[in-house]
Amino acid sequence: MEPLSSSSEAVEVAMLRHAVERLVARNDRVWSSDDGALAGEEKGMAAFRGVRVPRMGVGEYVERIGRYAGAAMSPSCFVVAFVLLDRAAHRRPAHPVGSRTIHRLLLTSLLLASKLLDDAHHNNAFFARVGGVSNAELNWLELELLFLLDFELTVTPRVYESYYFHLHKEMLASGTYKQRITRSPTTGNGTIDEDGNFETNKQKITRSPMTNGVIDEDGDFESVADGRPRRWSLSPPRRSIDCC
Amino acid sequence: MAVAAPGQLNLDESPSWGSRSVDCFEKLEQIGEGTYGQVYMARETKTGEIVALKKIRMDNEREGFPITAIREIKILKKLHHQNVIQLKEIVTSPGPEKDEQGKPAEGNKYKGSIYMVFEYMDHDLTGLSDRPGMRFTVPQIKCYMKQLLTGLHYCHVNQVLHRDIKGSNLLIDNEGNLKLADFGLARSFSSDHNGNLTNRVITLWYRPPELLLGATKYGPAVDMWSVGCIFAELLHGKPILPGKNEPEQLNKIYELCGTPDEVNWPGVTKIPWYNNFKPARPMKRRVREVFKHFDRHALDLLERMLTLDPSQRISAKDALDAEYFWTDPLPCDPKSLPKYESSHEFQTKKKRQQQRQQEETAKRQKLQHPQPHTRLPPIQQTGQPHPQIRPGPSQPIHTAPPPMAAGPSHHYGKPRGPSGGPSRYPPGGNPTGGYNPTRGGQGSGYGSGPYQQQGRAPPYAGSGMPPTGGPRGGSGSGYGVGAPSYPQGGPYGASGAGRGPNMMGGNRNQQQQYGGWQ
Numbered sequence: 001m002e003p004l005s006s007s008s009e010a011v012e013v014a015m016l017r018h019a020v021e022r023l024v025a026r027n028d029r030v031w032s033s034d035d036g037a038l039a040g041e042e043k044g045m046a047a048f049r050g051v052r053v054p055r056m057g058v059g060e061y062v063e064r065i066g067r068y069a070g071a072a073m074s075p076s077c078f079v080v081a082f083v084l085l086d087r088a089a090h091r092r093p094a095h096p097v098g099s100r101t102i103h104r105l106l107l108t109s110l111l112l113a114s115k116l117l118d119d120a121h122h123n124n125a126f127f128a129r130v131g132g133v134s135n136a137e138l139n140w141l142e143l144e145l146l147f148l149l150d151f152e153l154t155v156t157p158r159v160y161e162s163y164y165f166h167l168h169k170e171m172l173a174s175g176t177y178k179q180r181i182t183r184s185p186t187t188g189n190g191t192i193d194e195d196g197n198f199e200t201n202k203q204k205i206t207r208s209p210m211t212n213g214v215i216d217e218d219g220d221f222e223s224v225a226d227g228r229p230r231r232w233s234l235s236p237p238r239r240s241i242d243c244c
Numbered sequence: 245m246a247v248a249a250p251g252q253l254n255l256d257e258s259p260s261w262g263s264r265s266v267d268c269f270e271k272l273e274q275i276g277e278g279t280y281g282q283v284y285m286a287r288e289t290k291t292g293e294i295v296a297l298k299k300i301r302m303d304n305e306r307e308g309f310p311i312t313a314i315r316e317i318k319i320l321k322k323l324h325h326q327n328v329i330q331l332k333e334i335v336t337s338p339g340p341e342k343d344e345q346g347k348p349a350e351g352n353k354y355k356g357s358i359y360m361v362f363e364y365m366d367h368d369l370t371g372l373s374d375r376p377g378m379r380f381t382v383p384q385i386k387c388y389m390k391q392l393l394t395g396l397h398y399c400h401v402n403q404v405l406h407r408d409i410k411g412s413n414l415l416i417d418n419e420g421n422l423k424l425a426d427f428g429l430a431r432s433f434s435s436d437h438n439g440n441l442t443n444r445v446i447t448l449w450y451r452p453p454e455l456l457l458g459a460t461k462y463g464p465a466v467d468m469w470s471v472g473c474i475f476a477e478l479l480h481g482k483p484i485l486p487g488k489n490e491p492e493q494l495n496k497i498y499e500l501c502g503t504p505d506e507v508n509w510p511g512v513t514k515i516p517w518y519n520n521f522k523p524a525r526p527m528k529r530r531v532r533e534v535f536k537h538f539d540r541h542a543l544d545l546l547e548r549m550l551t552l553d554p555s556q557r558i559s560a561k562d563a564l565d566a567e568y569f570w571t572d573p574l575p576c577d578p579k580s581l582p583k584y585e586s587s588h589e590f591q592t593k594k595k596r597q598q599q600r601q602q603e604e605t606a607k608r609q610k611l612q613h614p615q616p617h618t619r620l621p622p623i624q625q626t627g628q629p630h631p632q633i634r635p636g637p638s639q640p641i642h643t644a645p646p647p648m649a650a651g652p653s654h655h656y657g658k659p660r661g662p663s664g665g666p667s668r669y670p671p672g673g674n675p676t677g678g679y680n681p682t683r684g685g686q687g688s689g690y691g692s693g694p695y696q697q698q699g700r701a702p703p704y705a706g707s708g709m710p711p712t713g714g715p716r717g718g719s720g721s722g723y724g725v726g727a728p729s730y731p732q733g734g735p736y737g738a739s740g741a742g743r744g745p746n747m748m749g750g751n752r753n754q755q756q757q758y759g760g761w762q
Binding site: 111112115116119120121123124125135136138139142143146147150151152153154 | 358
């Protein structure tokens, strides 16, 4: 399926999609099963692991989030989310980010990125619905990620830029997306300044992203009759979540 | 492993935040209450260190972890300065549920609460200045203003806008140090100002005209307007622009600073809501007239802070160079300032409530037994170095002990005259320990940051004795400082917790602000 955007608006979405698809493919090859010796561990990275690989591939999953939540998110959120995801992965080098883990990790990273960057952002309830987890679970995952990252949330311009080009490279390497990026990462939707953070400047979106009425050709995951994504869920988490 | 990392990350190996439990602290007393939840003074059991615990309220399921807390933690993690509050760590409290071994049930770590641990500060500026009878001296005001500007300059060079500068967010310890707190509305900005930022920030009374007119591109100048309001408030004795709503706020600004036009503020007519709030008639700027009792240098500085056009408004850096800070009486050494019994807006409000009740009772009694001369006497204008205590027979109404009553750990032998030099407040008198005021301009707290020290000589050199012969703690009060106009109930309206509306998105529109600790 082609990325929803050939428009330059969602280059970041497409880049993220390709990067995580390749990441998961690589990690799945290295670790045949991503639970391995980690059974019993419930905190940190293991918190993001579902009991089985979700039916929806991670590429589609990124698209889905982009479609429903993306309109209110700065495109740079998709880059910053990847920074957070990668940072988390490096904090738990023994825990592979495979196809059972990536969905929740990605969803939570995107939620955090949006909260960090956008003055007007969707709340956890919305992201939970789009991402197919319960509100309570997403709140719990958010805390797990914050503590996993040790609240290290600053993304400097230099780091942002290097990740941006890394993602771009990944996309070109995947060979499925030929569009050249002409737009500089520093223009358009955000700015990189000398010493501060990368910041986006998204202001209020008046149109609800859920009223887009985009029809999923698969007809599988969402109905748009009322403009809202139909409830569905990732495979259940490994244990019941009842916290927060 | 997972991905080729383009940048080197995760270098710090310090124990991770959130790994400790709140049980490492013993809660002593609640000192604040706000959108975040309660704020407590607490003691770390192991070290005895006094800290402030700010509970992060997690009960809004739809919002998850509060965005204000996320941003505050993120920003405070990168700011390290003696005039910016230090966030020490995050601790968690295990939930009530335990498994059979008595350990917290797996995964229920967050069933309980999450706390931010800050260094403890004894006062906030609003709480301190609301103390009955409190009047600051000129060197004291200069000292606070200088620290406020130094901290703010540090934020601004680090590309952080505070966006909620007001008295209750300026914390003061008993060493006289002032620190900026409450970065829940703060955000990074870029110097090219191409952003669309929300204009629903800064408590109304301290909100600059450009935000009231709907600007979404703005910069550090917004904080400087707030600083100007606080400066004038310190000198004047009460808030200078207490608007009830946004139109009234703008009108108060126009009445004081004149109406904006293309001459004094090029481009103002293009600001989004300019036409909605176009003044009915042009008004003249009256800052010098209204505040004619201020001294010349204070007035000069205030004029440049309360400049309508943000691009002409003075920056924190330039304000630190203003004559005001370099003429007699010089800013005093923070350490020479008097120590006061702890006061936070939260507590002073509580006290005032009690006081009002007592007054009510007294009034009823008075009706039955009229007494002569029950009004408070005016504050003495001269002769008192630190006339915080309102003299006269009215004290019994005030339920708290007099401010200068020495607490057990306080070391001031003589309550008068701040010029006693370093020996007046021995180093051991620092209850929190560990704080070394940076002297002689040796900026130390922020390592490799881009922060530039001010070029001029340190304001309080070495032993706190400037070359001109020492801080004029006492003798300077001949100025018309602190107009004797703290009515009971006060300009801060004991009833209204949040001093004016202040919101960002939907997250912070509750009246109760978590000022400082709150």
